[in-house]
Amino acid sequence: MRIIISPAKQMRVDTDSFICDQLPAFMEKTGILKDWIRSLSYTEQKRLWACNDKIAQENAARFADMDLTRNLTSAILAYDGIQYTYMAPAVFEDGQYDYVQEHLRILSGFYGVVRPMDGVVPYRLEMQAKAAVAGHRDLYDFWGDDLYREVMDESRVLVNLASKEYSKCIEKYLQPGDRYVTCIFGEPDGEKIIQKGVYAKMARGEMVRFMAGIRAEEPEQLRAFNWSGYRFDEGRSSENEYVFVRTEVPGKSL
Numbered sequence: 001m002r003i004i005i006s007p008a009k010q011m012r013v014d015t016d017s018f019i020c021d022q023l024p025a026f027m028e029k030t031g032i033l034k035d036w037i038r039s040l041s042y043t044e045q046k047r048l049w050a051c052n053d054k055i056a057q058e059n060a061a062r063f064a065d066m067d068l069t070r071n072l073t074s075a076i077l078a079y080d081g082i083q084y085t086y087m088a089p090a091v092f093e094d095g096q097y098d099y100v101q102e103h104l105r106i107l108s109g110f111y112g113v114v115r116p117m118d119g120v121v122p123y124r125l126e127m128q129a130k131a132a133v134a135g136h137r138d139l140y141d142f143w144g145d146d147l148y149r150e151v152m153d154e155s156r157v158l159v160n161l162a163s164k165e166y167s168k169c170i171e172k173y174l175q176p177g178d179r180y181v182t183c184i185f186g187e188p189d190g191e192k193i194i195q196k197g198v199y200a201k202m203a204r205g206e207m208v209r210f211m212a213g214i215r216a217e218e219p220e221q222l223r224a225f226n227w228s229g230y231r232f233d234e235g236r237s238s239e240n241e242y243v244f245v246r247t248e249v250p251g252k253s254l
Contacts, residue, residue, distance in 0.1 A: 001103060004106075004107055006107060008083065009126070011079060018074040023072075023119055024111040026146060029112060029146070033131075045059070045060050051124070059124040072121060076104075082198060083204050087208045097117070104116055109125040113146075125139075126165065184241060186243065203228060207227075210227060
C-alpha cells in the first residue's frame, strides 16, 4: 500500500537533522525544469509562480544559485505547510520514519515523486503552473504517467490524501485492478459534506501520523481514525471513498 500527499508551497532548510544520501527518482527531468526556469526572465518567472514580488525575488535567487545535489533537506522536513505541521514528522519515532519511507510518496511539480527521506532543495513550482516545457503543454503533460508508475507498488493499493491539483496526476492513469481510496474530511452542511481547506489539510497530516503510528497496511485500518473531532462515516463512505465527518470541536458543536 502506498499513500500520496501534496507538497507545500513554503519550504525550509534543515541540513542537520538527517544525512541526505538519496535523491528523488526523476532528477534528469527535474534538471530540465530547473534549466527552463532559469532561462525565463524575472517577469516570466513571476507570472509562472503567480506570486508577489517578495516571493518571486526569493525564488528567482533560489533558482539562480540552485545545486540539486548539495545542501539538501530531507523532504519530510523541507515542506513547511499546515499538512506537514499536523503530521509532525520532527517528533516521529524511529519506526514511524521507516513506515513513511516505505509507504508515503509526496507528489511534486518540480521533482515528480519524492520519498520522505529524499534530499531536496527549496523551490517553487505548482503542478498547475502554466509551464510549457520541452514541447509539452503543461506539467501534467510533461510528467505523463511517470508519477503513477513510480507511486504504485505491487499491492496495487493507493490511499489518496492529496489535493485535486496533484491527485489528478495519478487518477488519469489508474488501471483495472488498482484500488484507489480517497479520504474526504468534511463537515455537515444540510445533506452535504463540505471540505474546508485548512481543516482538510490538518486532517490529512494527522491521518499520515495516525497511519504511521499503527503501521497501517490496509485501507480498512483507516476507519479507526478519530482525531480532531473527525469520525469515519460509514453511511456516506464507499469502498473507494472514505468520508470522515467532524461534528464537534473542543468548545463547540458544528
